[in-house]
Amino acid sequence: MKKLLLTCCIFFLAIGFAVADTININHFVIKENPFAKDEIAVVATDTAGTIQEAVNGIFTFTINGFSQEMNFDKGTAFYRHKIQKSSFVYARHENDNGTHPMLYYIYKHDSKLTPVKISWILLLSIPLGLILLGYLFKRFIIIALIIFCIFLYFNYHNGLSIPTFFQSVIDGLKGIFVK
Structure with a gap:
């Protein structure tokens, strides 16, 4: 009886540790992609602006009306579309905590991109x-x-x-x- 009780306790304890905590993106910023020319990166941050390096995996964003699966690695995902001229970028992410939208004006000058939050x-x-x-x-x-x-x-x-x-x-x- 004691072995059965001990086995059940160990089993329930292992299940408790096996359940992963979900990671949500509640705040993000858009920055210039440092590795590619004329591309932007989406960076998951907290309310203080610190990069959330625990964000890894695939998250769905809607950028300018198009749904985009973005692969986050250490809190950063790269948007693989070239920006030809200065333009607006409207990015939305929806998760269990609600919808998180951001509107940026991407100013292109001297082969650099400068995102300005609107x-x-x-x-x-x-x-x-x-x-x-x-x-x-x-x-x-x-x-x-x-x-x-x-x-x-x-x-x-x-x-x-x-x-x-x-x-x-x-x-x-x-x-x-x-x-």
Whole structure:
């Protein structure tokens, strides 16, 4: 009887150690790929910006509307598509903790890529500011419309479509209320 009890205890203890802890990516940043020209890397970080080197394996990201299986090794995965010109990159990752979106403007200059994170607040404040200025100053309405059209053209020309614009703002608003 004692041998059976000891065997069961050892078996349940081994099962407890065998269960792996799942690793989730809750924060990530986009950086220039140091090993390839005109490519970017997705780096899993914590809230302080430190690389999570425990993140290994395949995770699904949606980048600019296309689903992409990314292979993380020591917290870094490489996006193997060349960036030809400066453009927006909208990356989303969905896991058990929710959806984690990021909007970046990748500025290409001198064969280097400089990612700039775009906040949904800034993205929303520019059109709202133009509307407010047009409302306050009646003579400014035409100029505000011209600036707004230039803003829309710049966004569209660099890969930020209207649905992506609204999706970024909606995901940002969800992030405020879900936390």
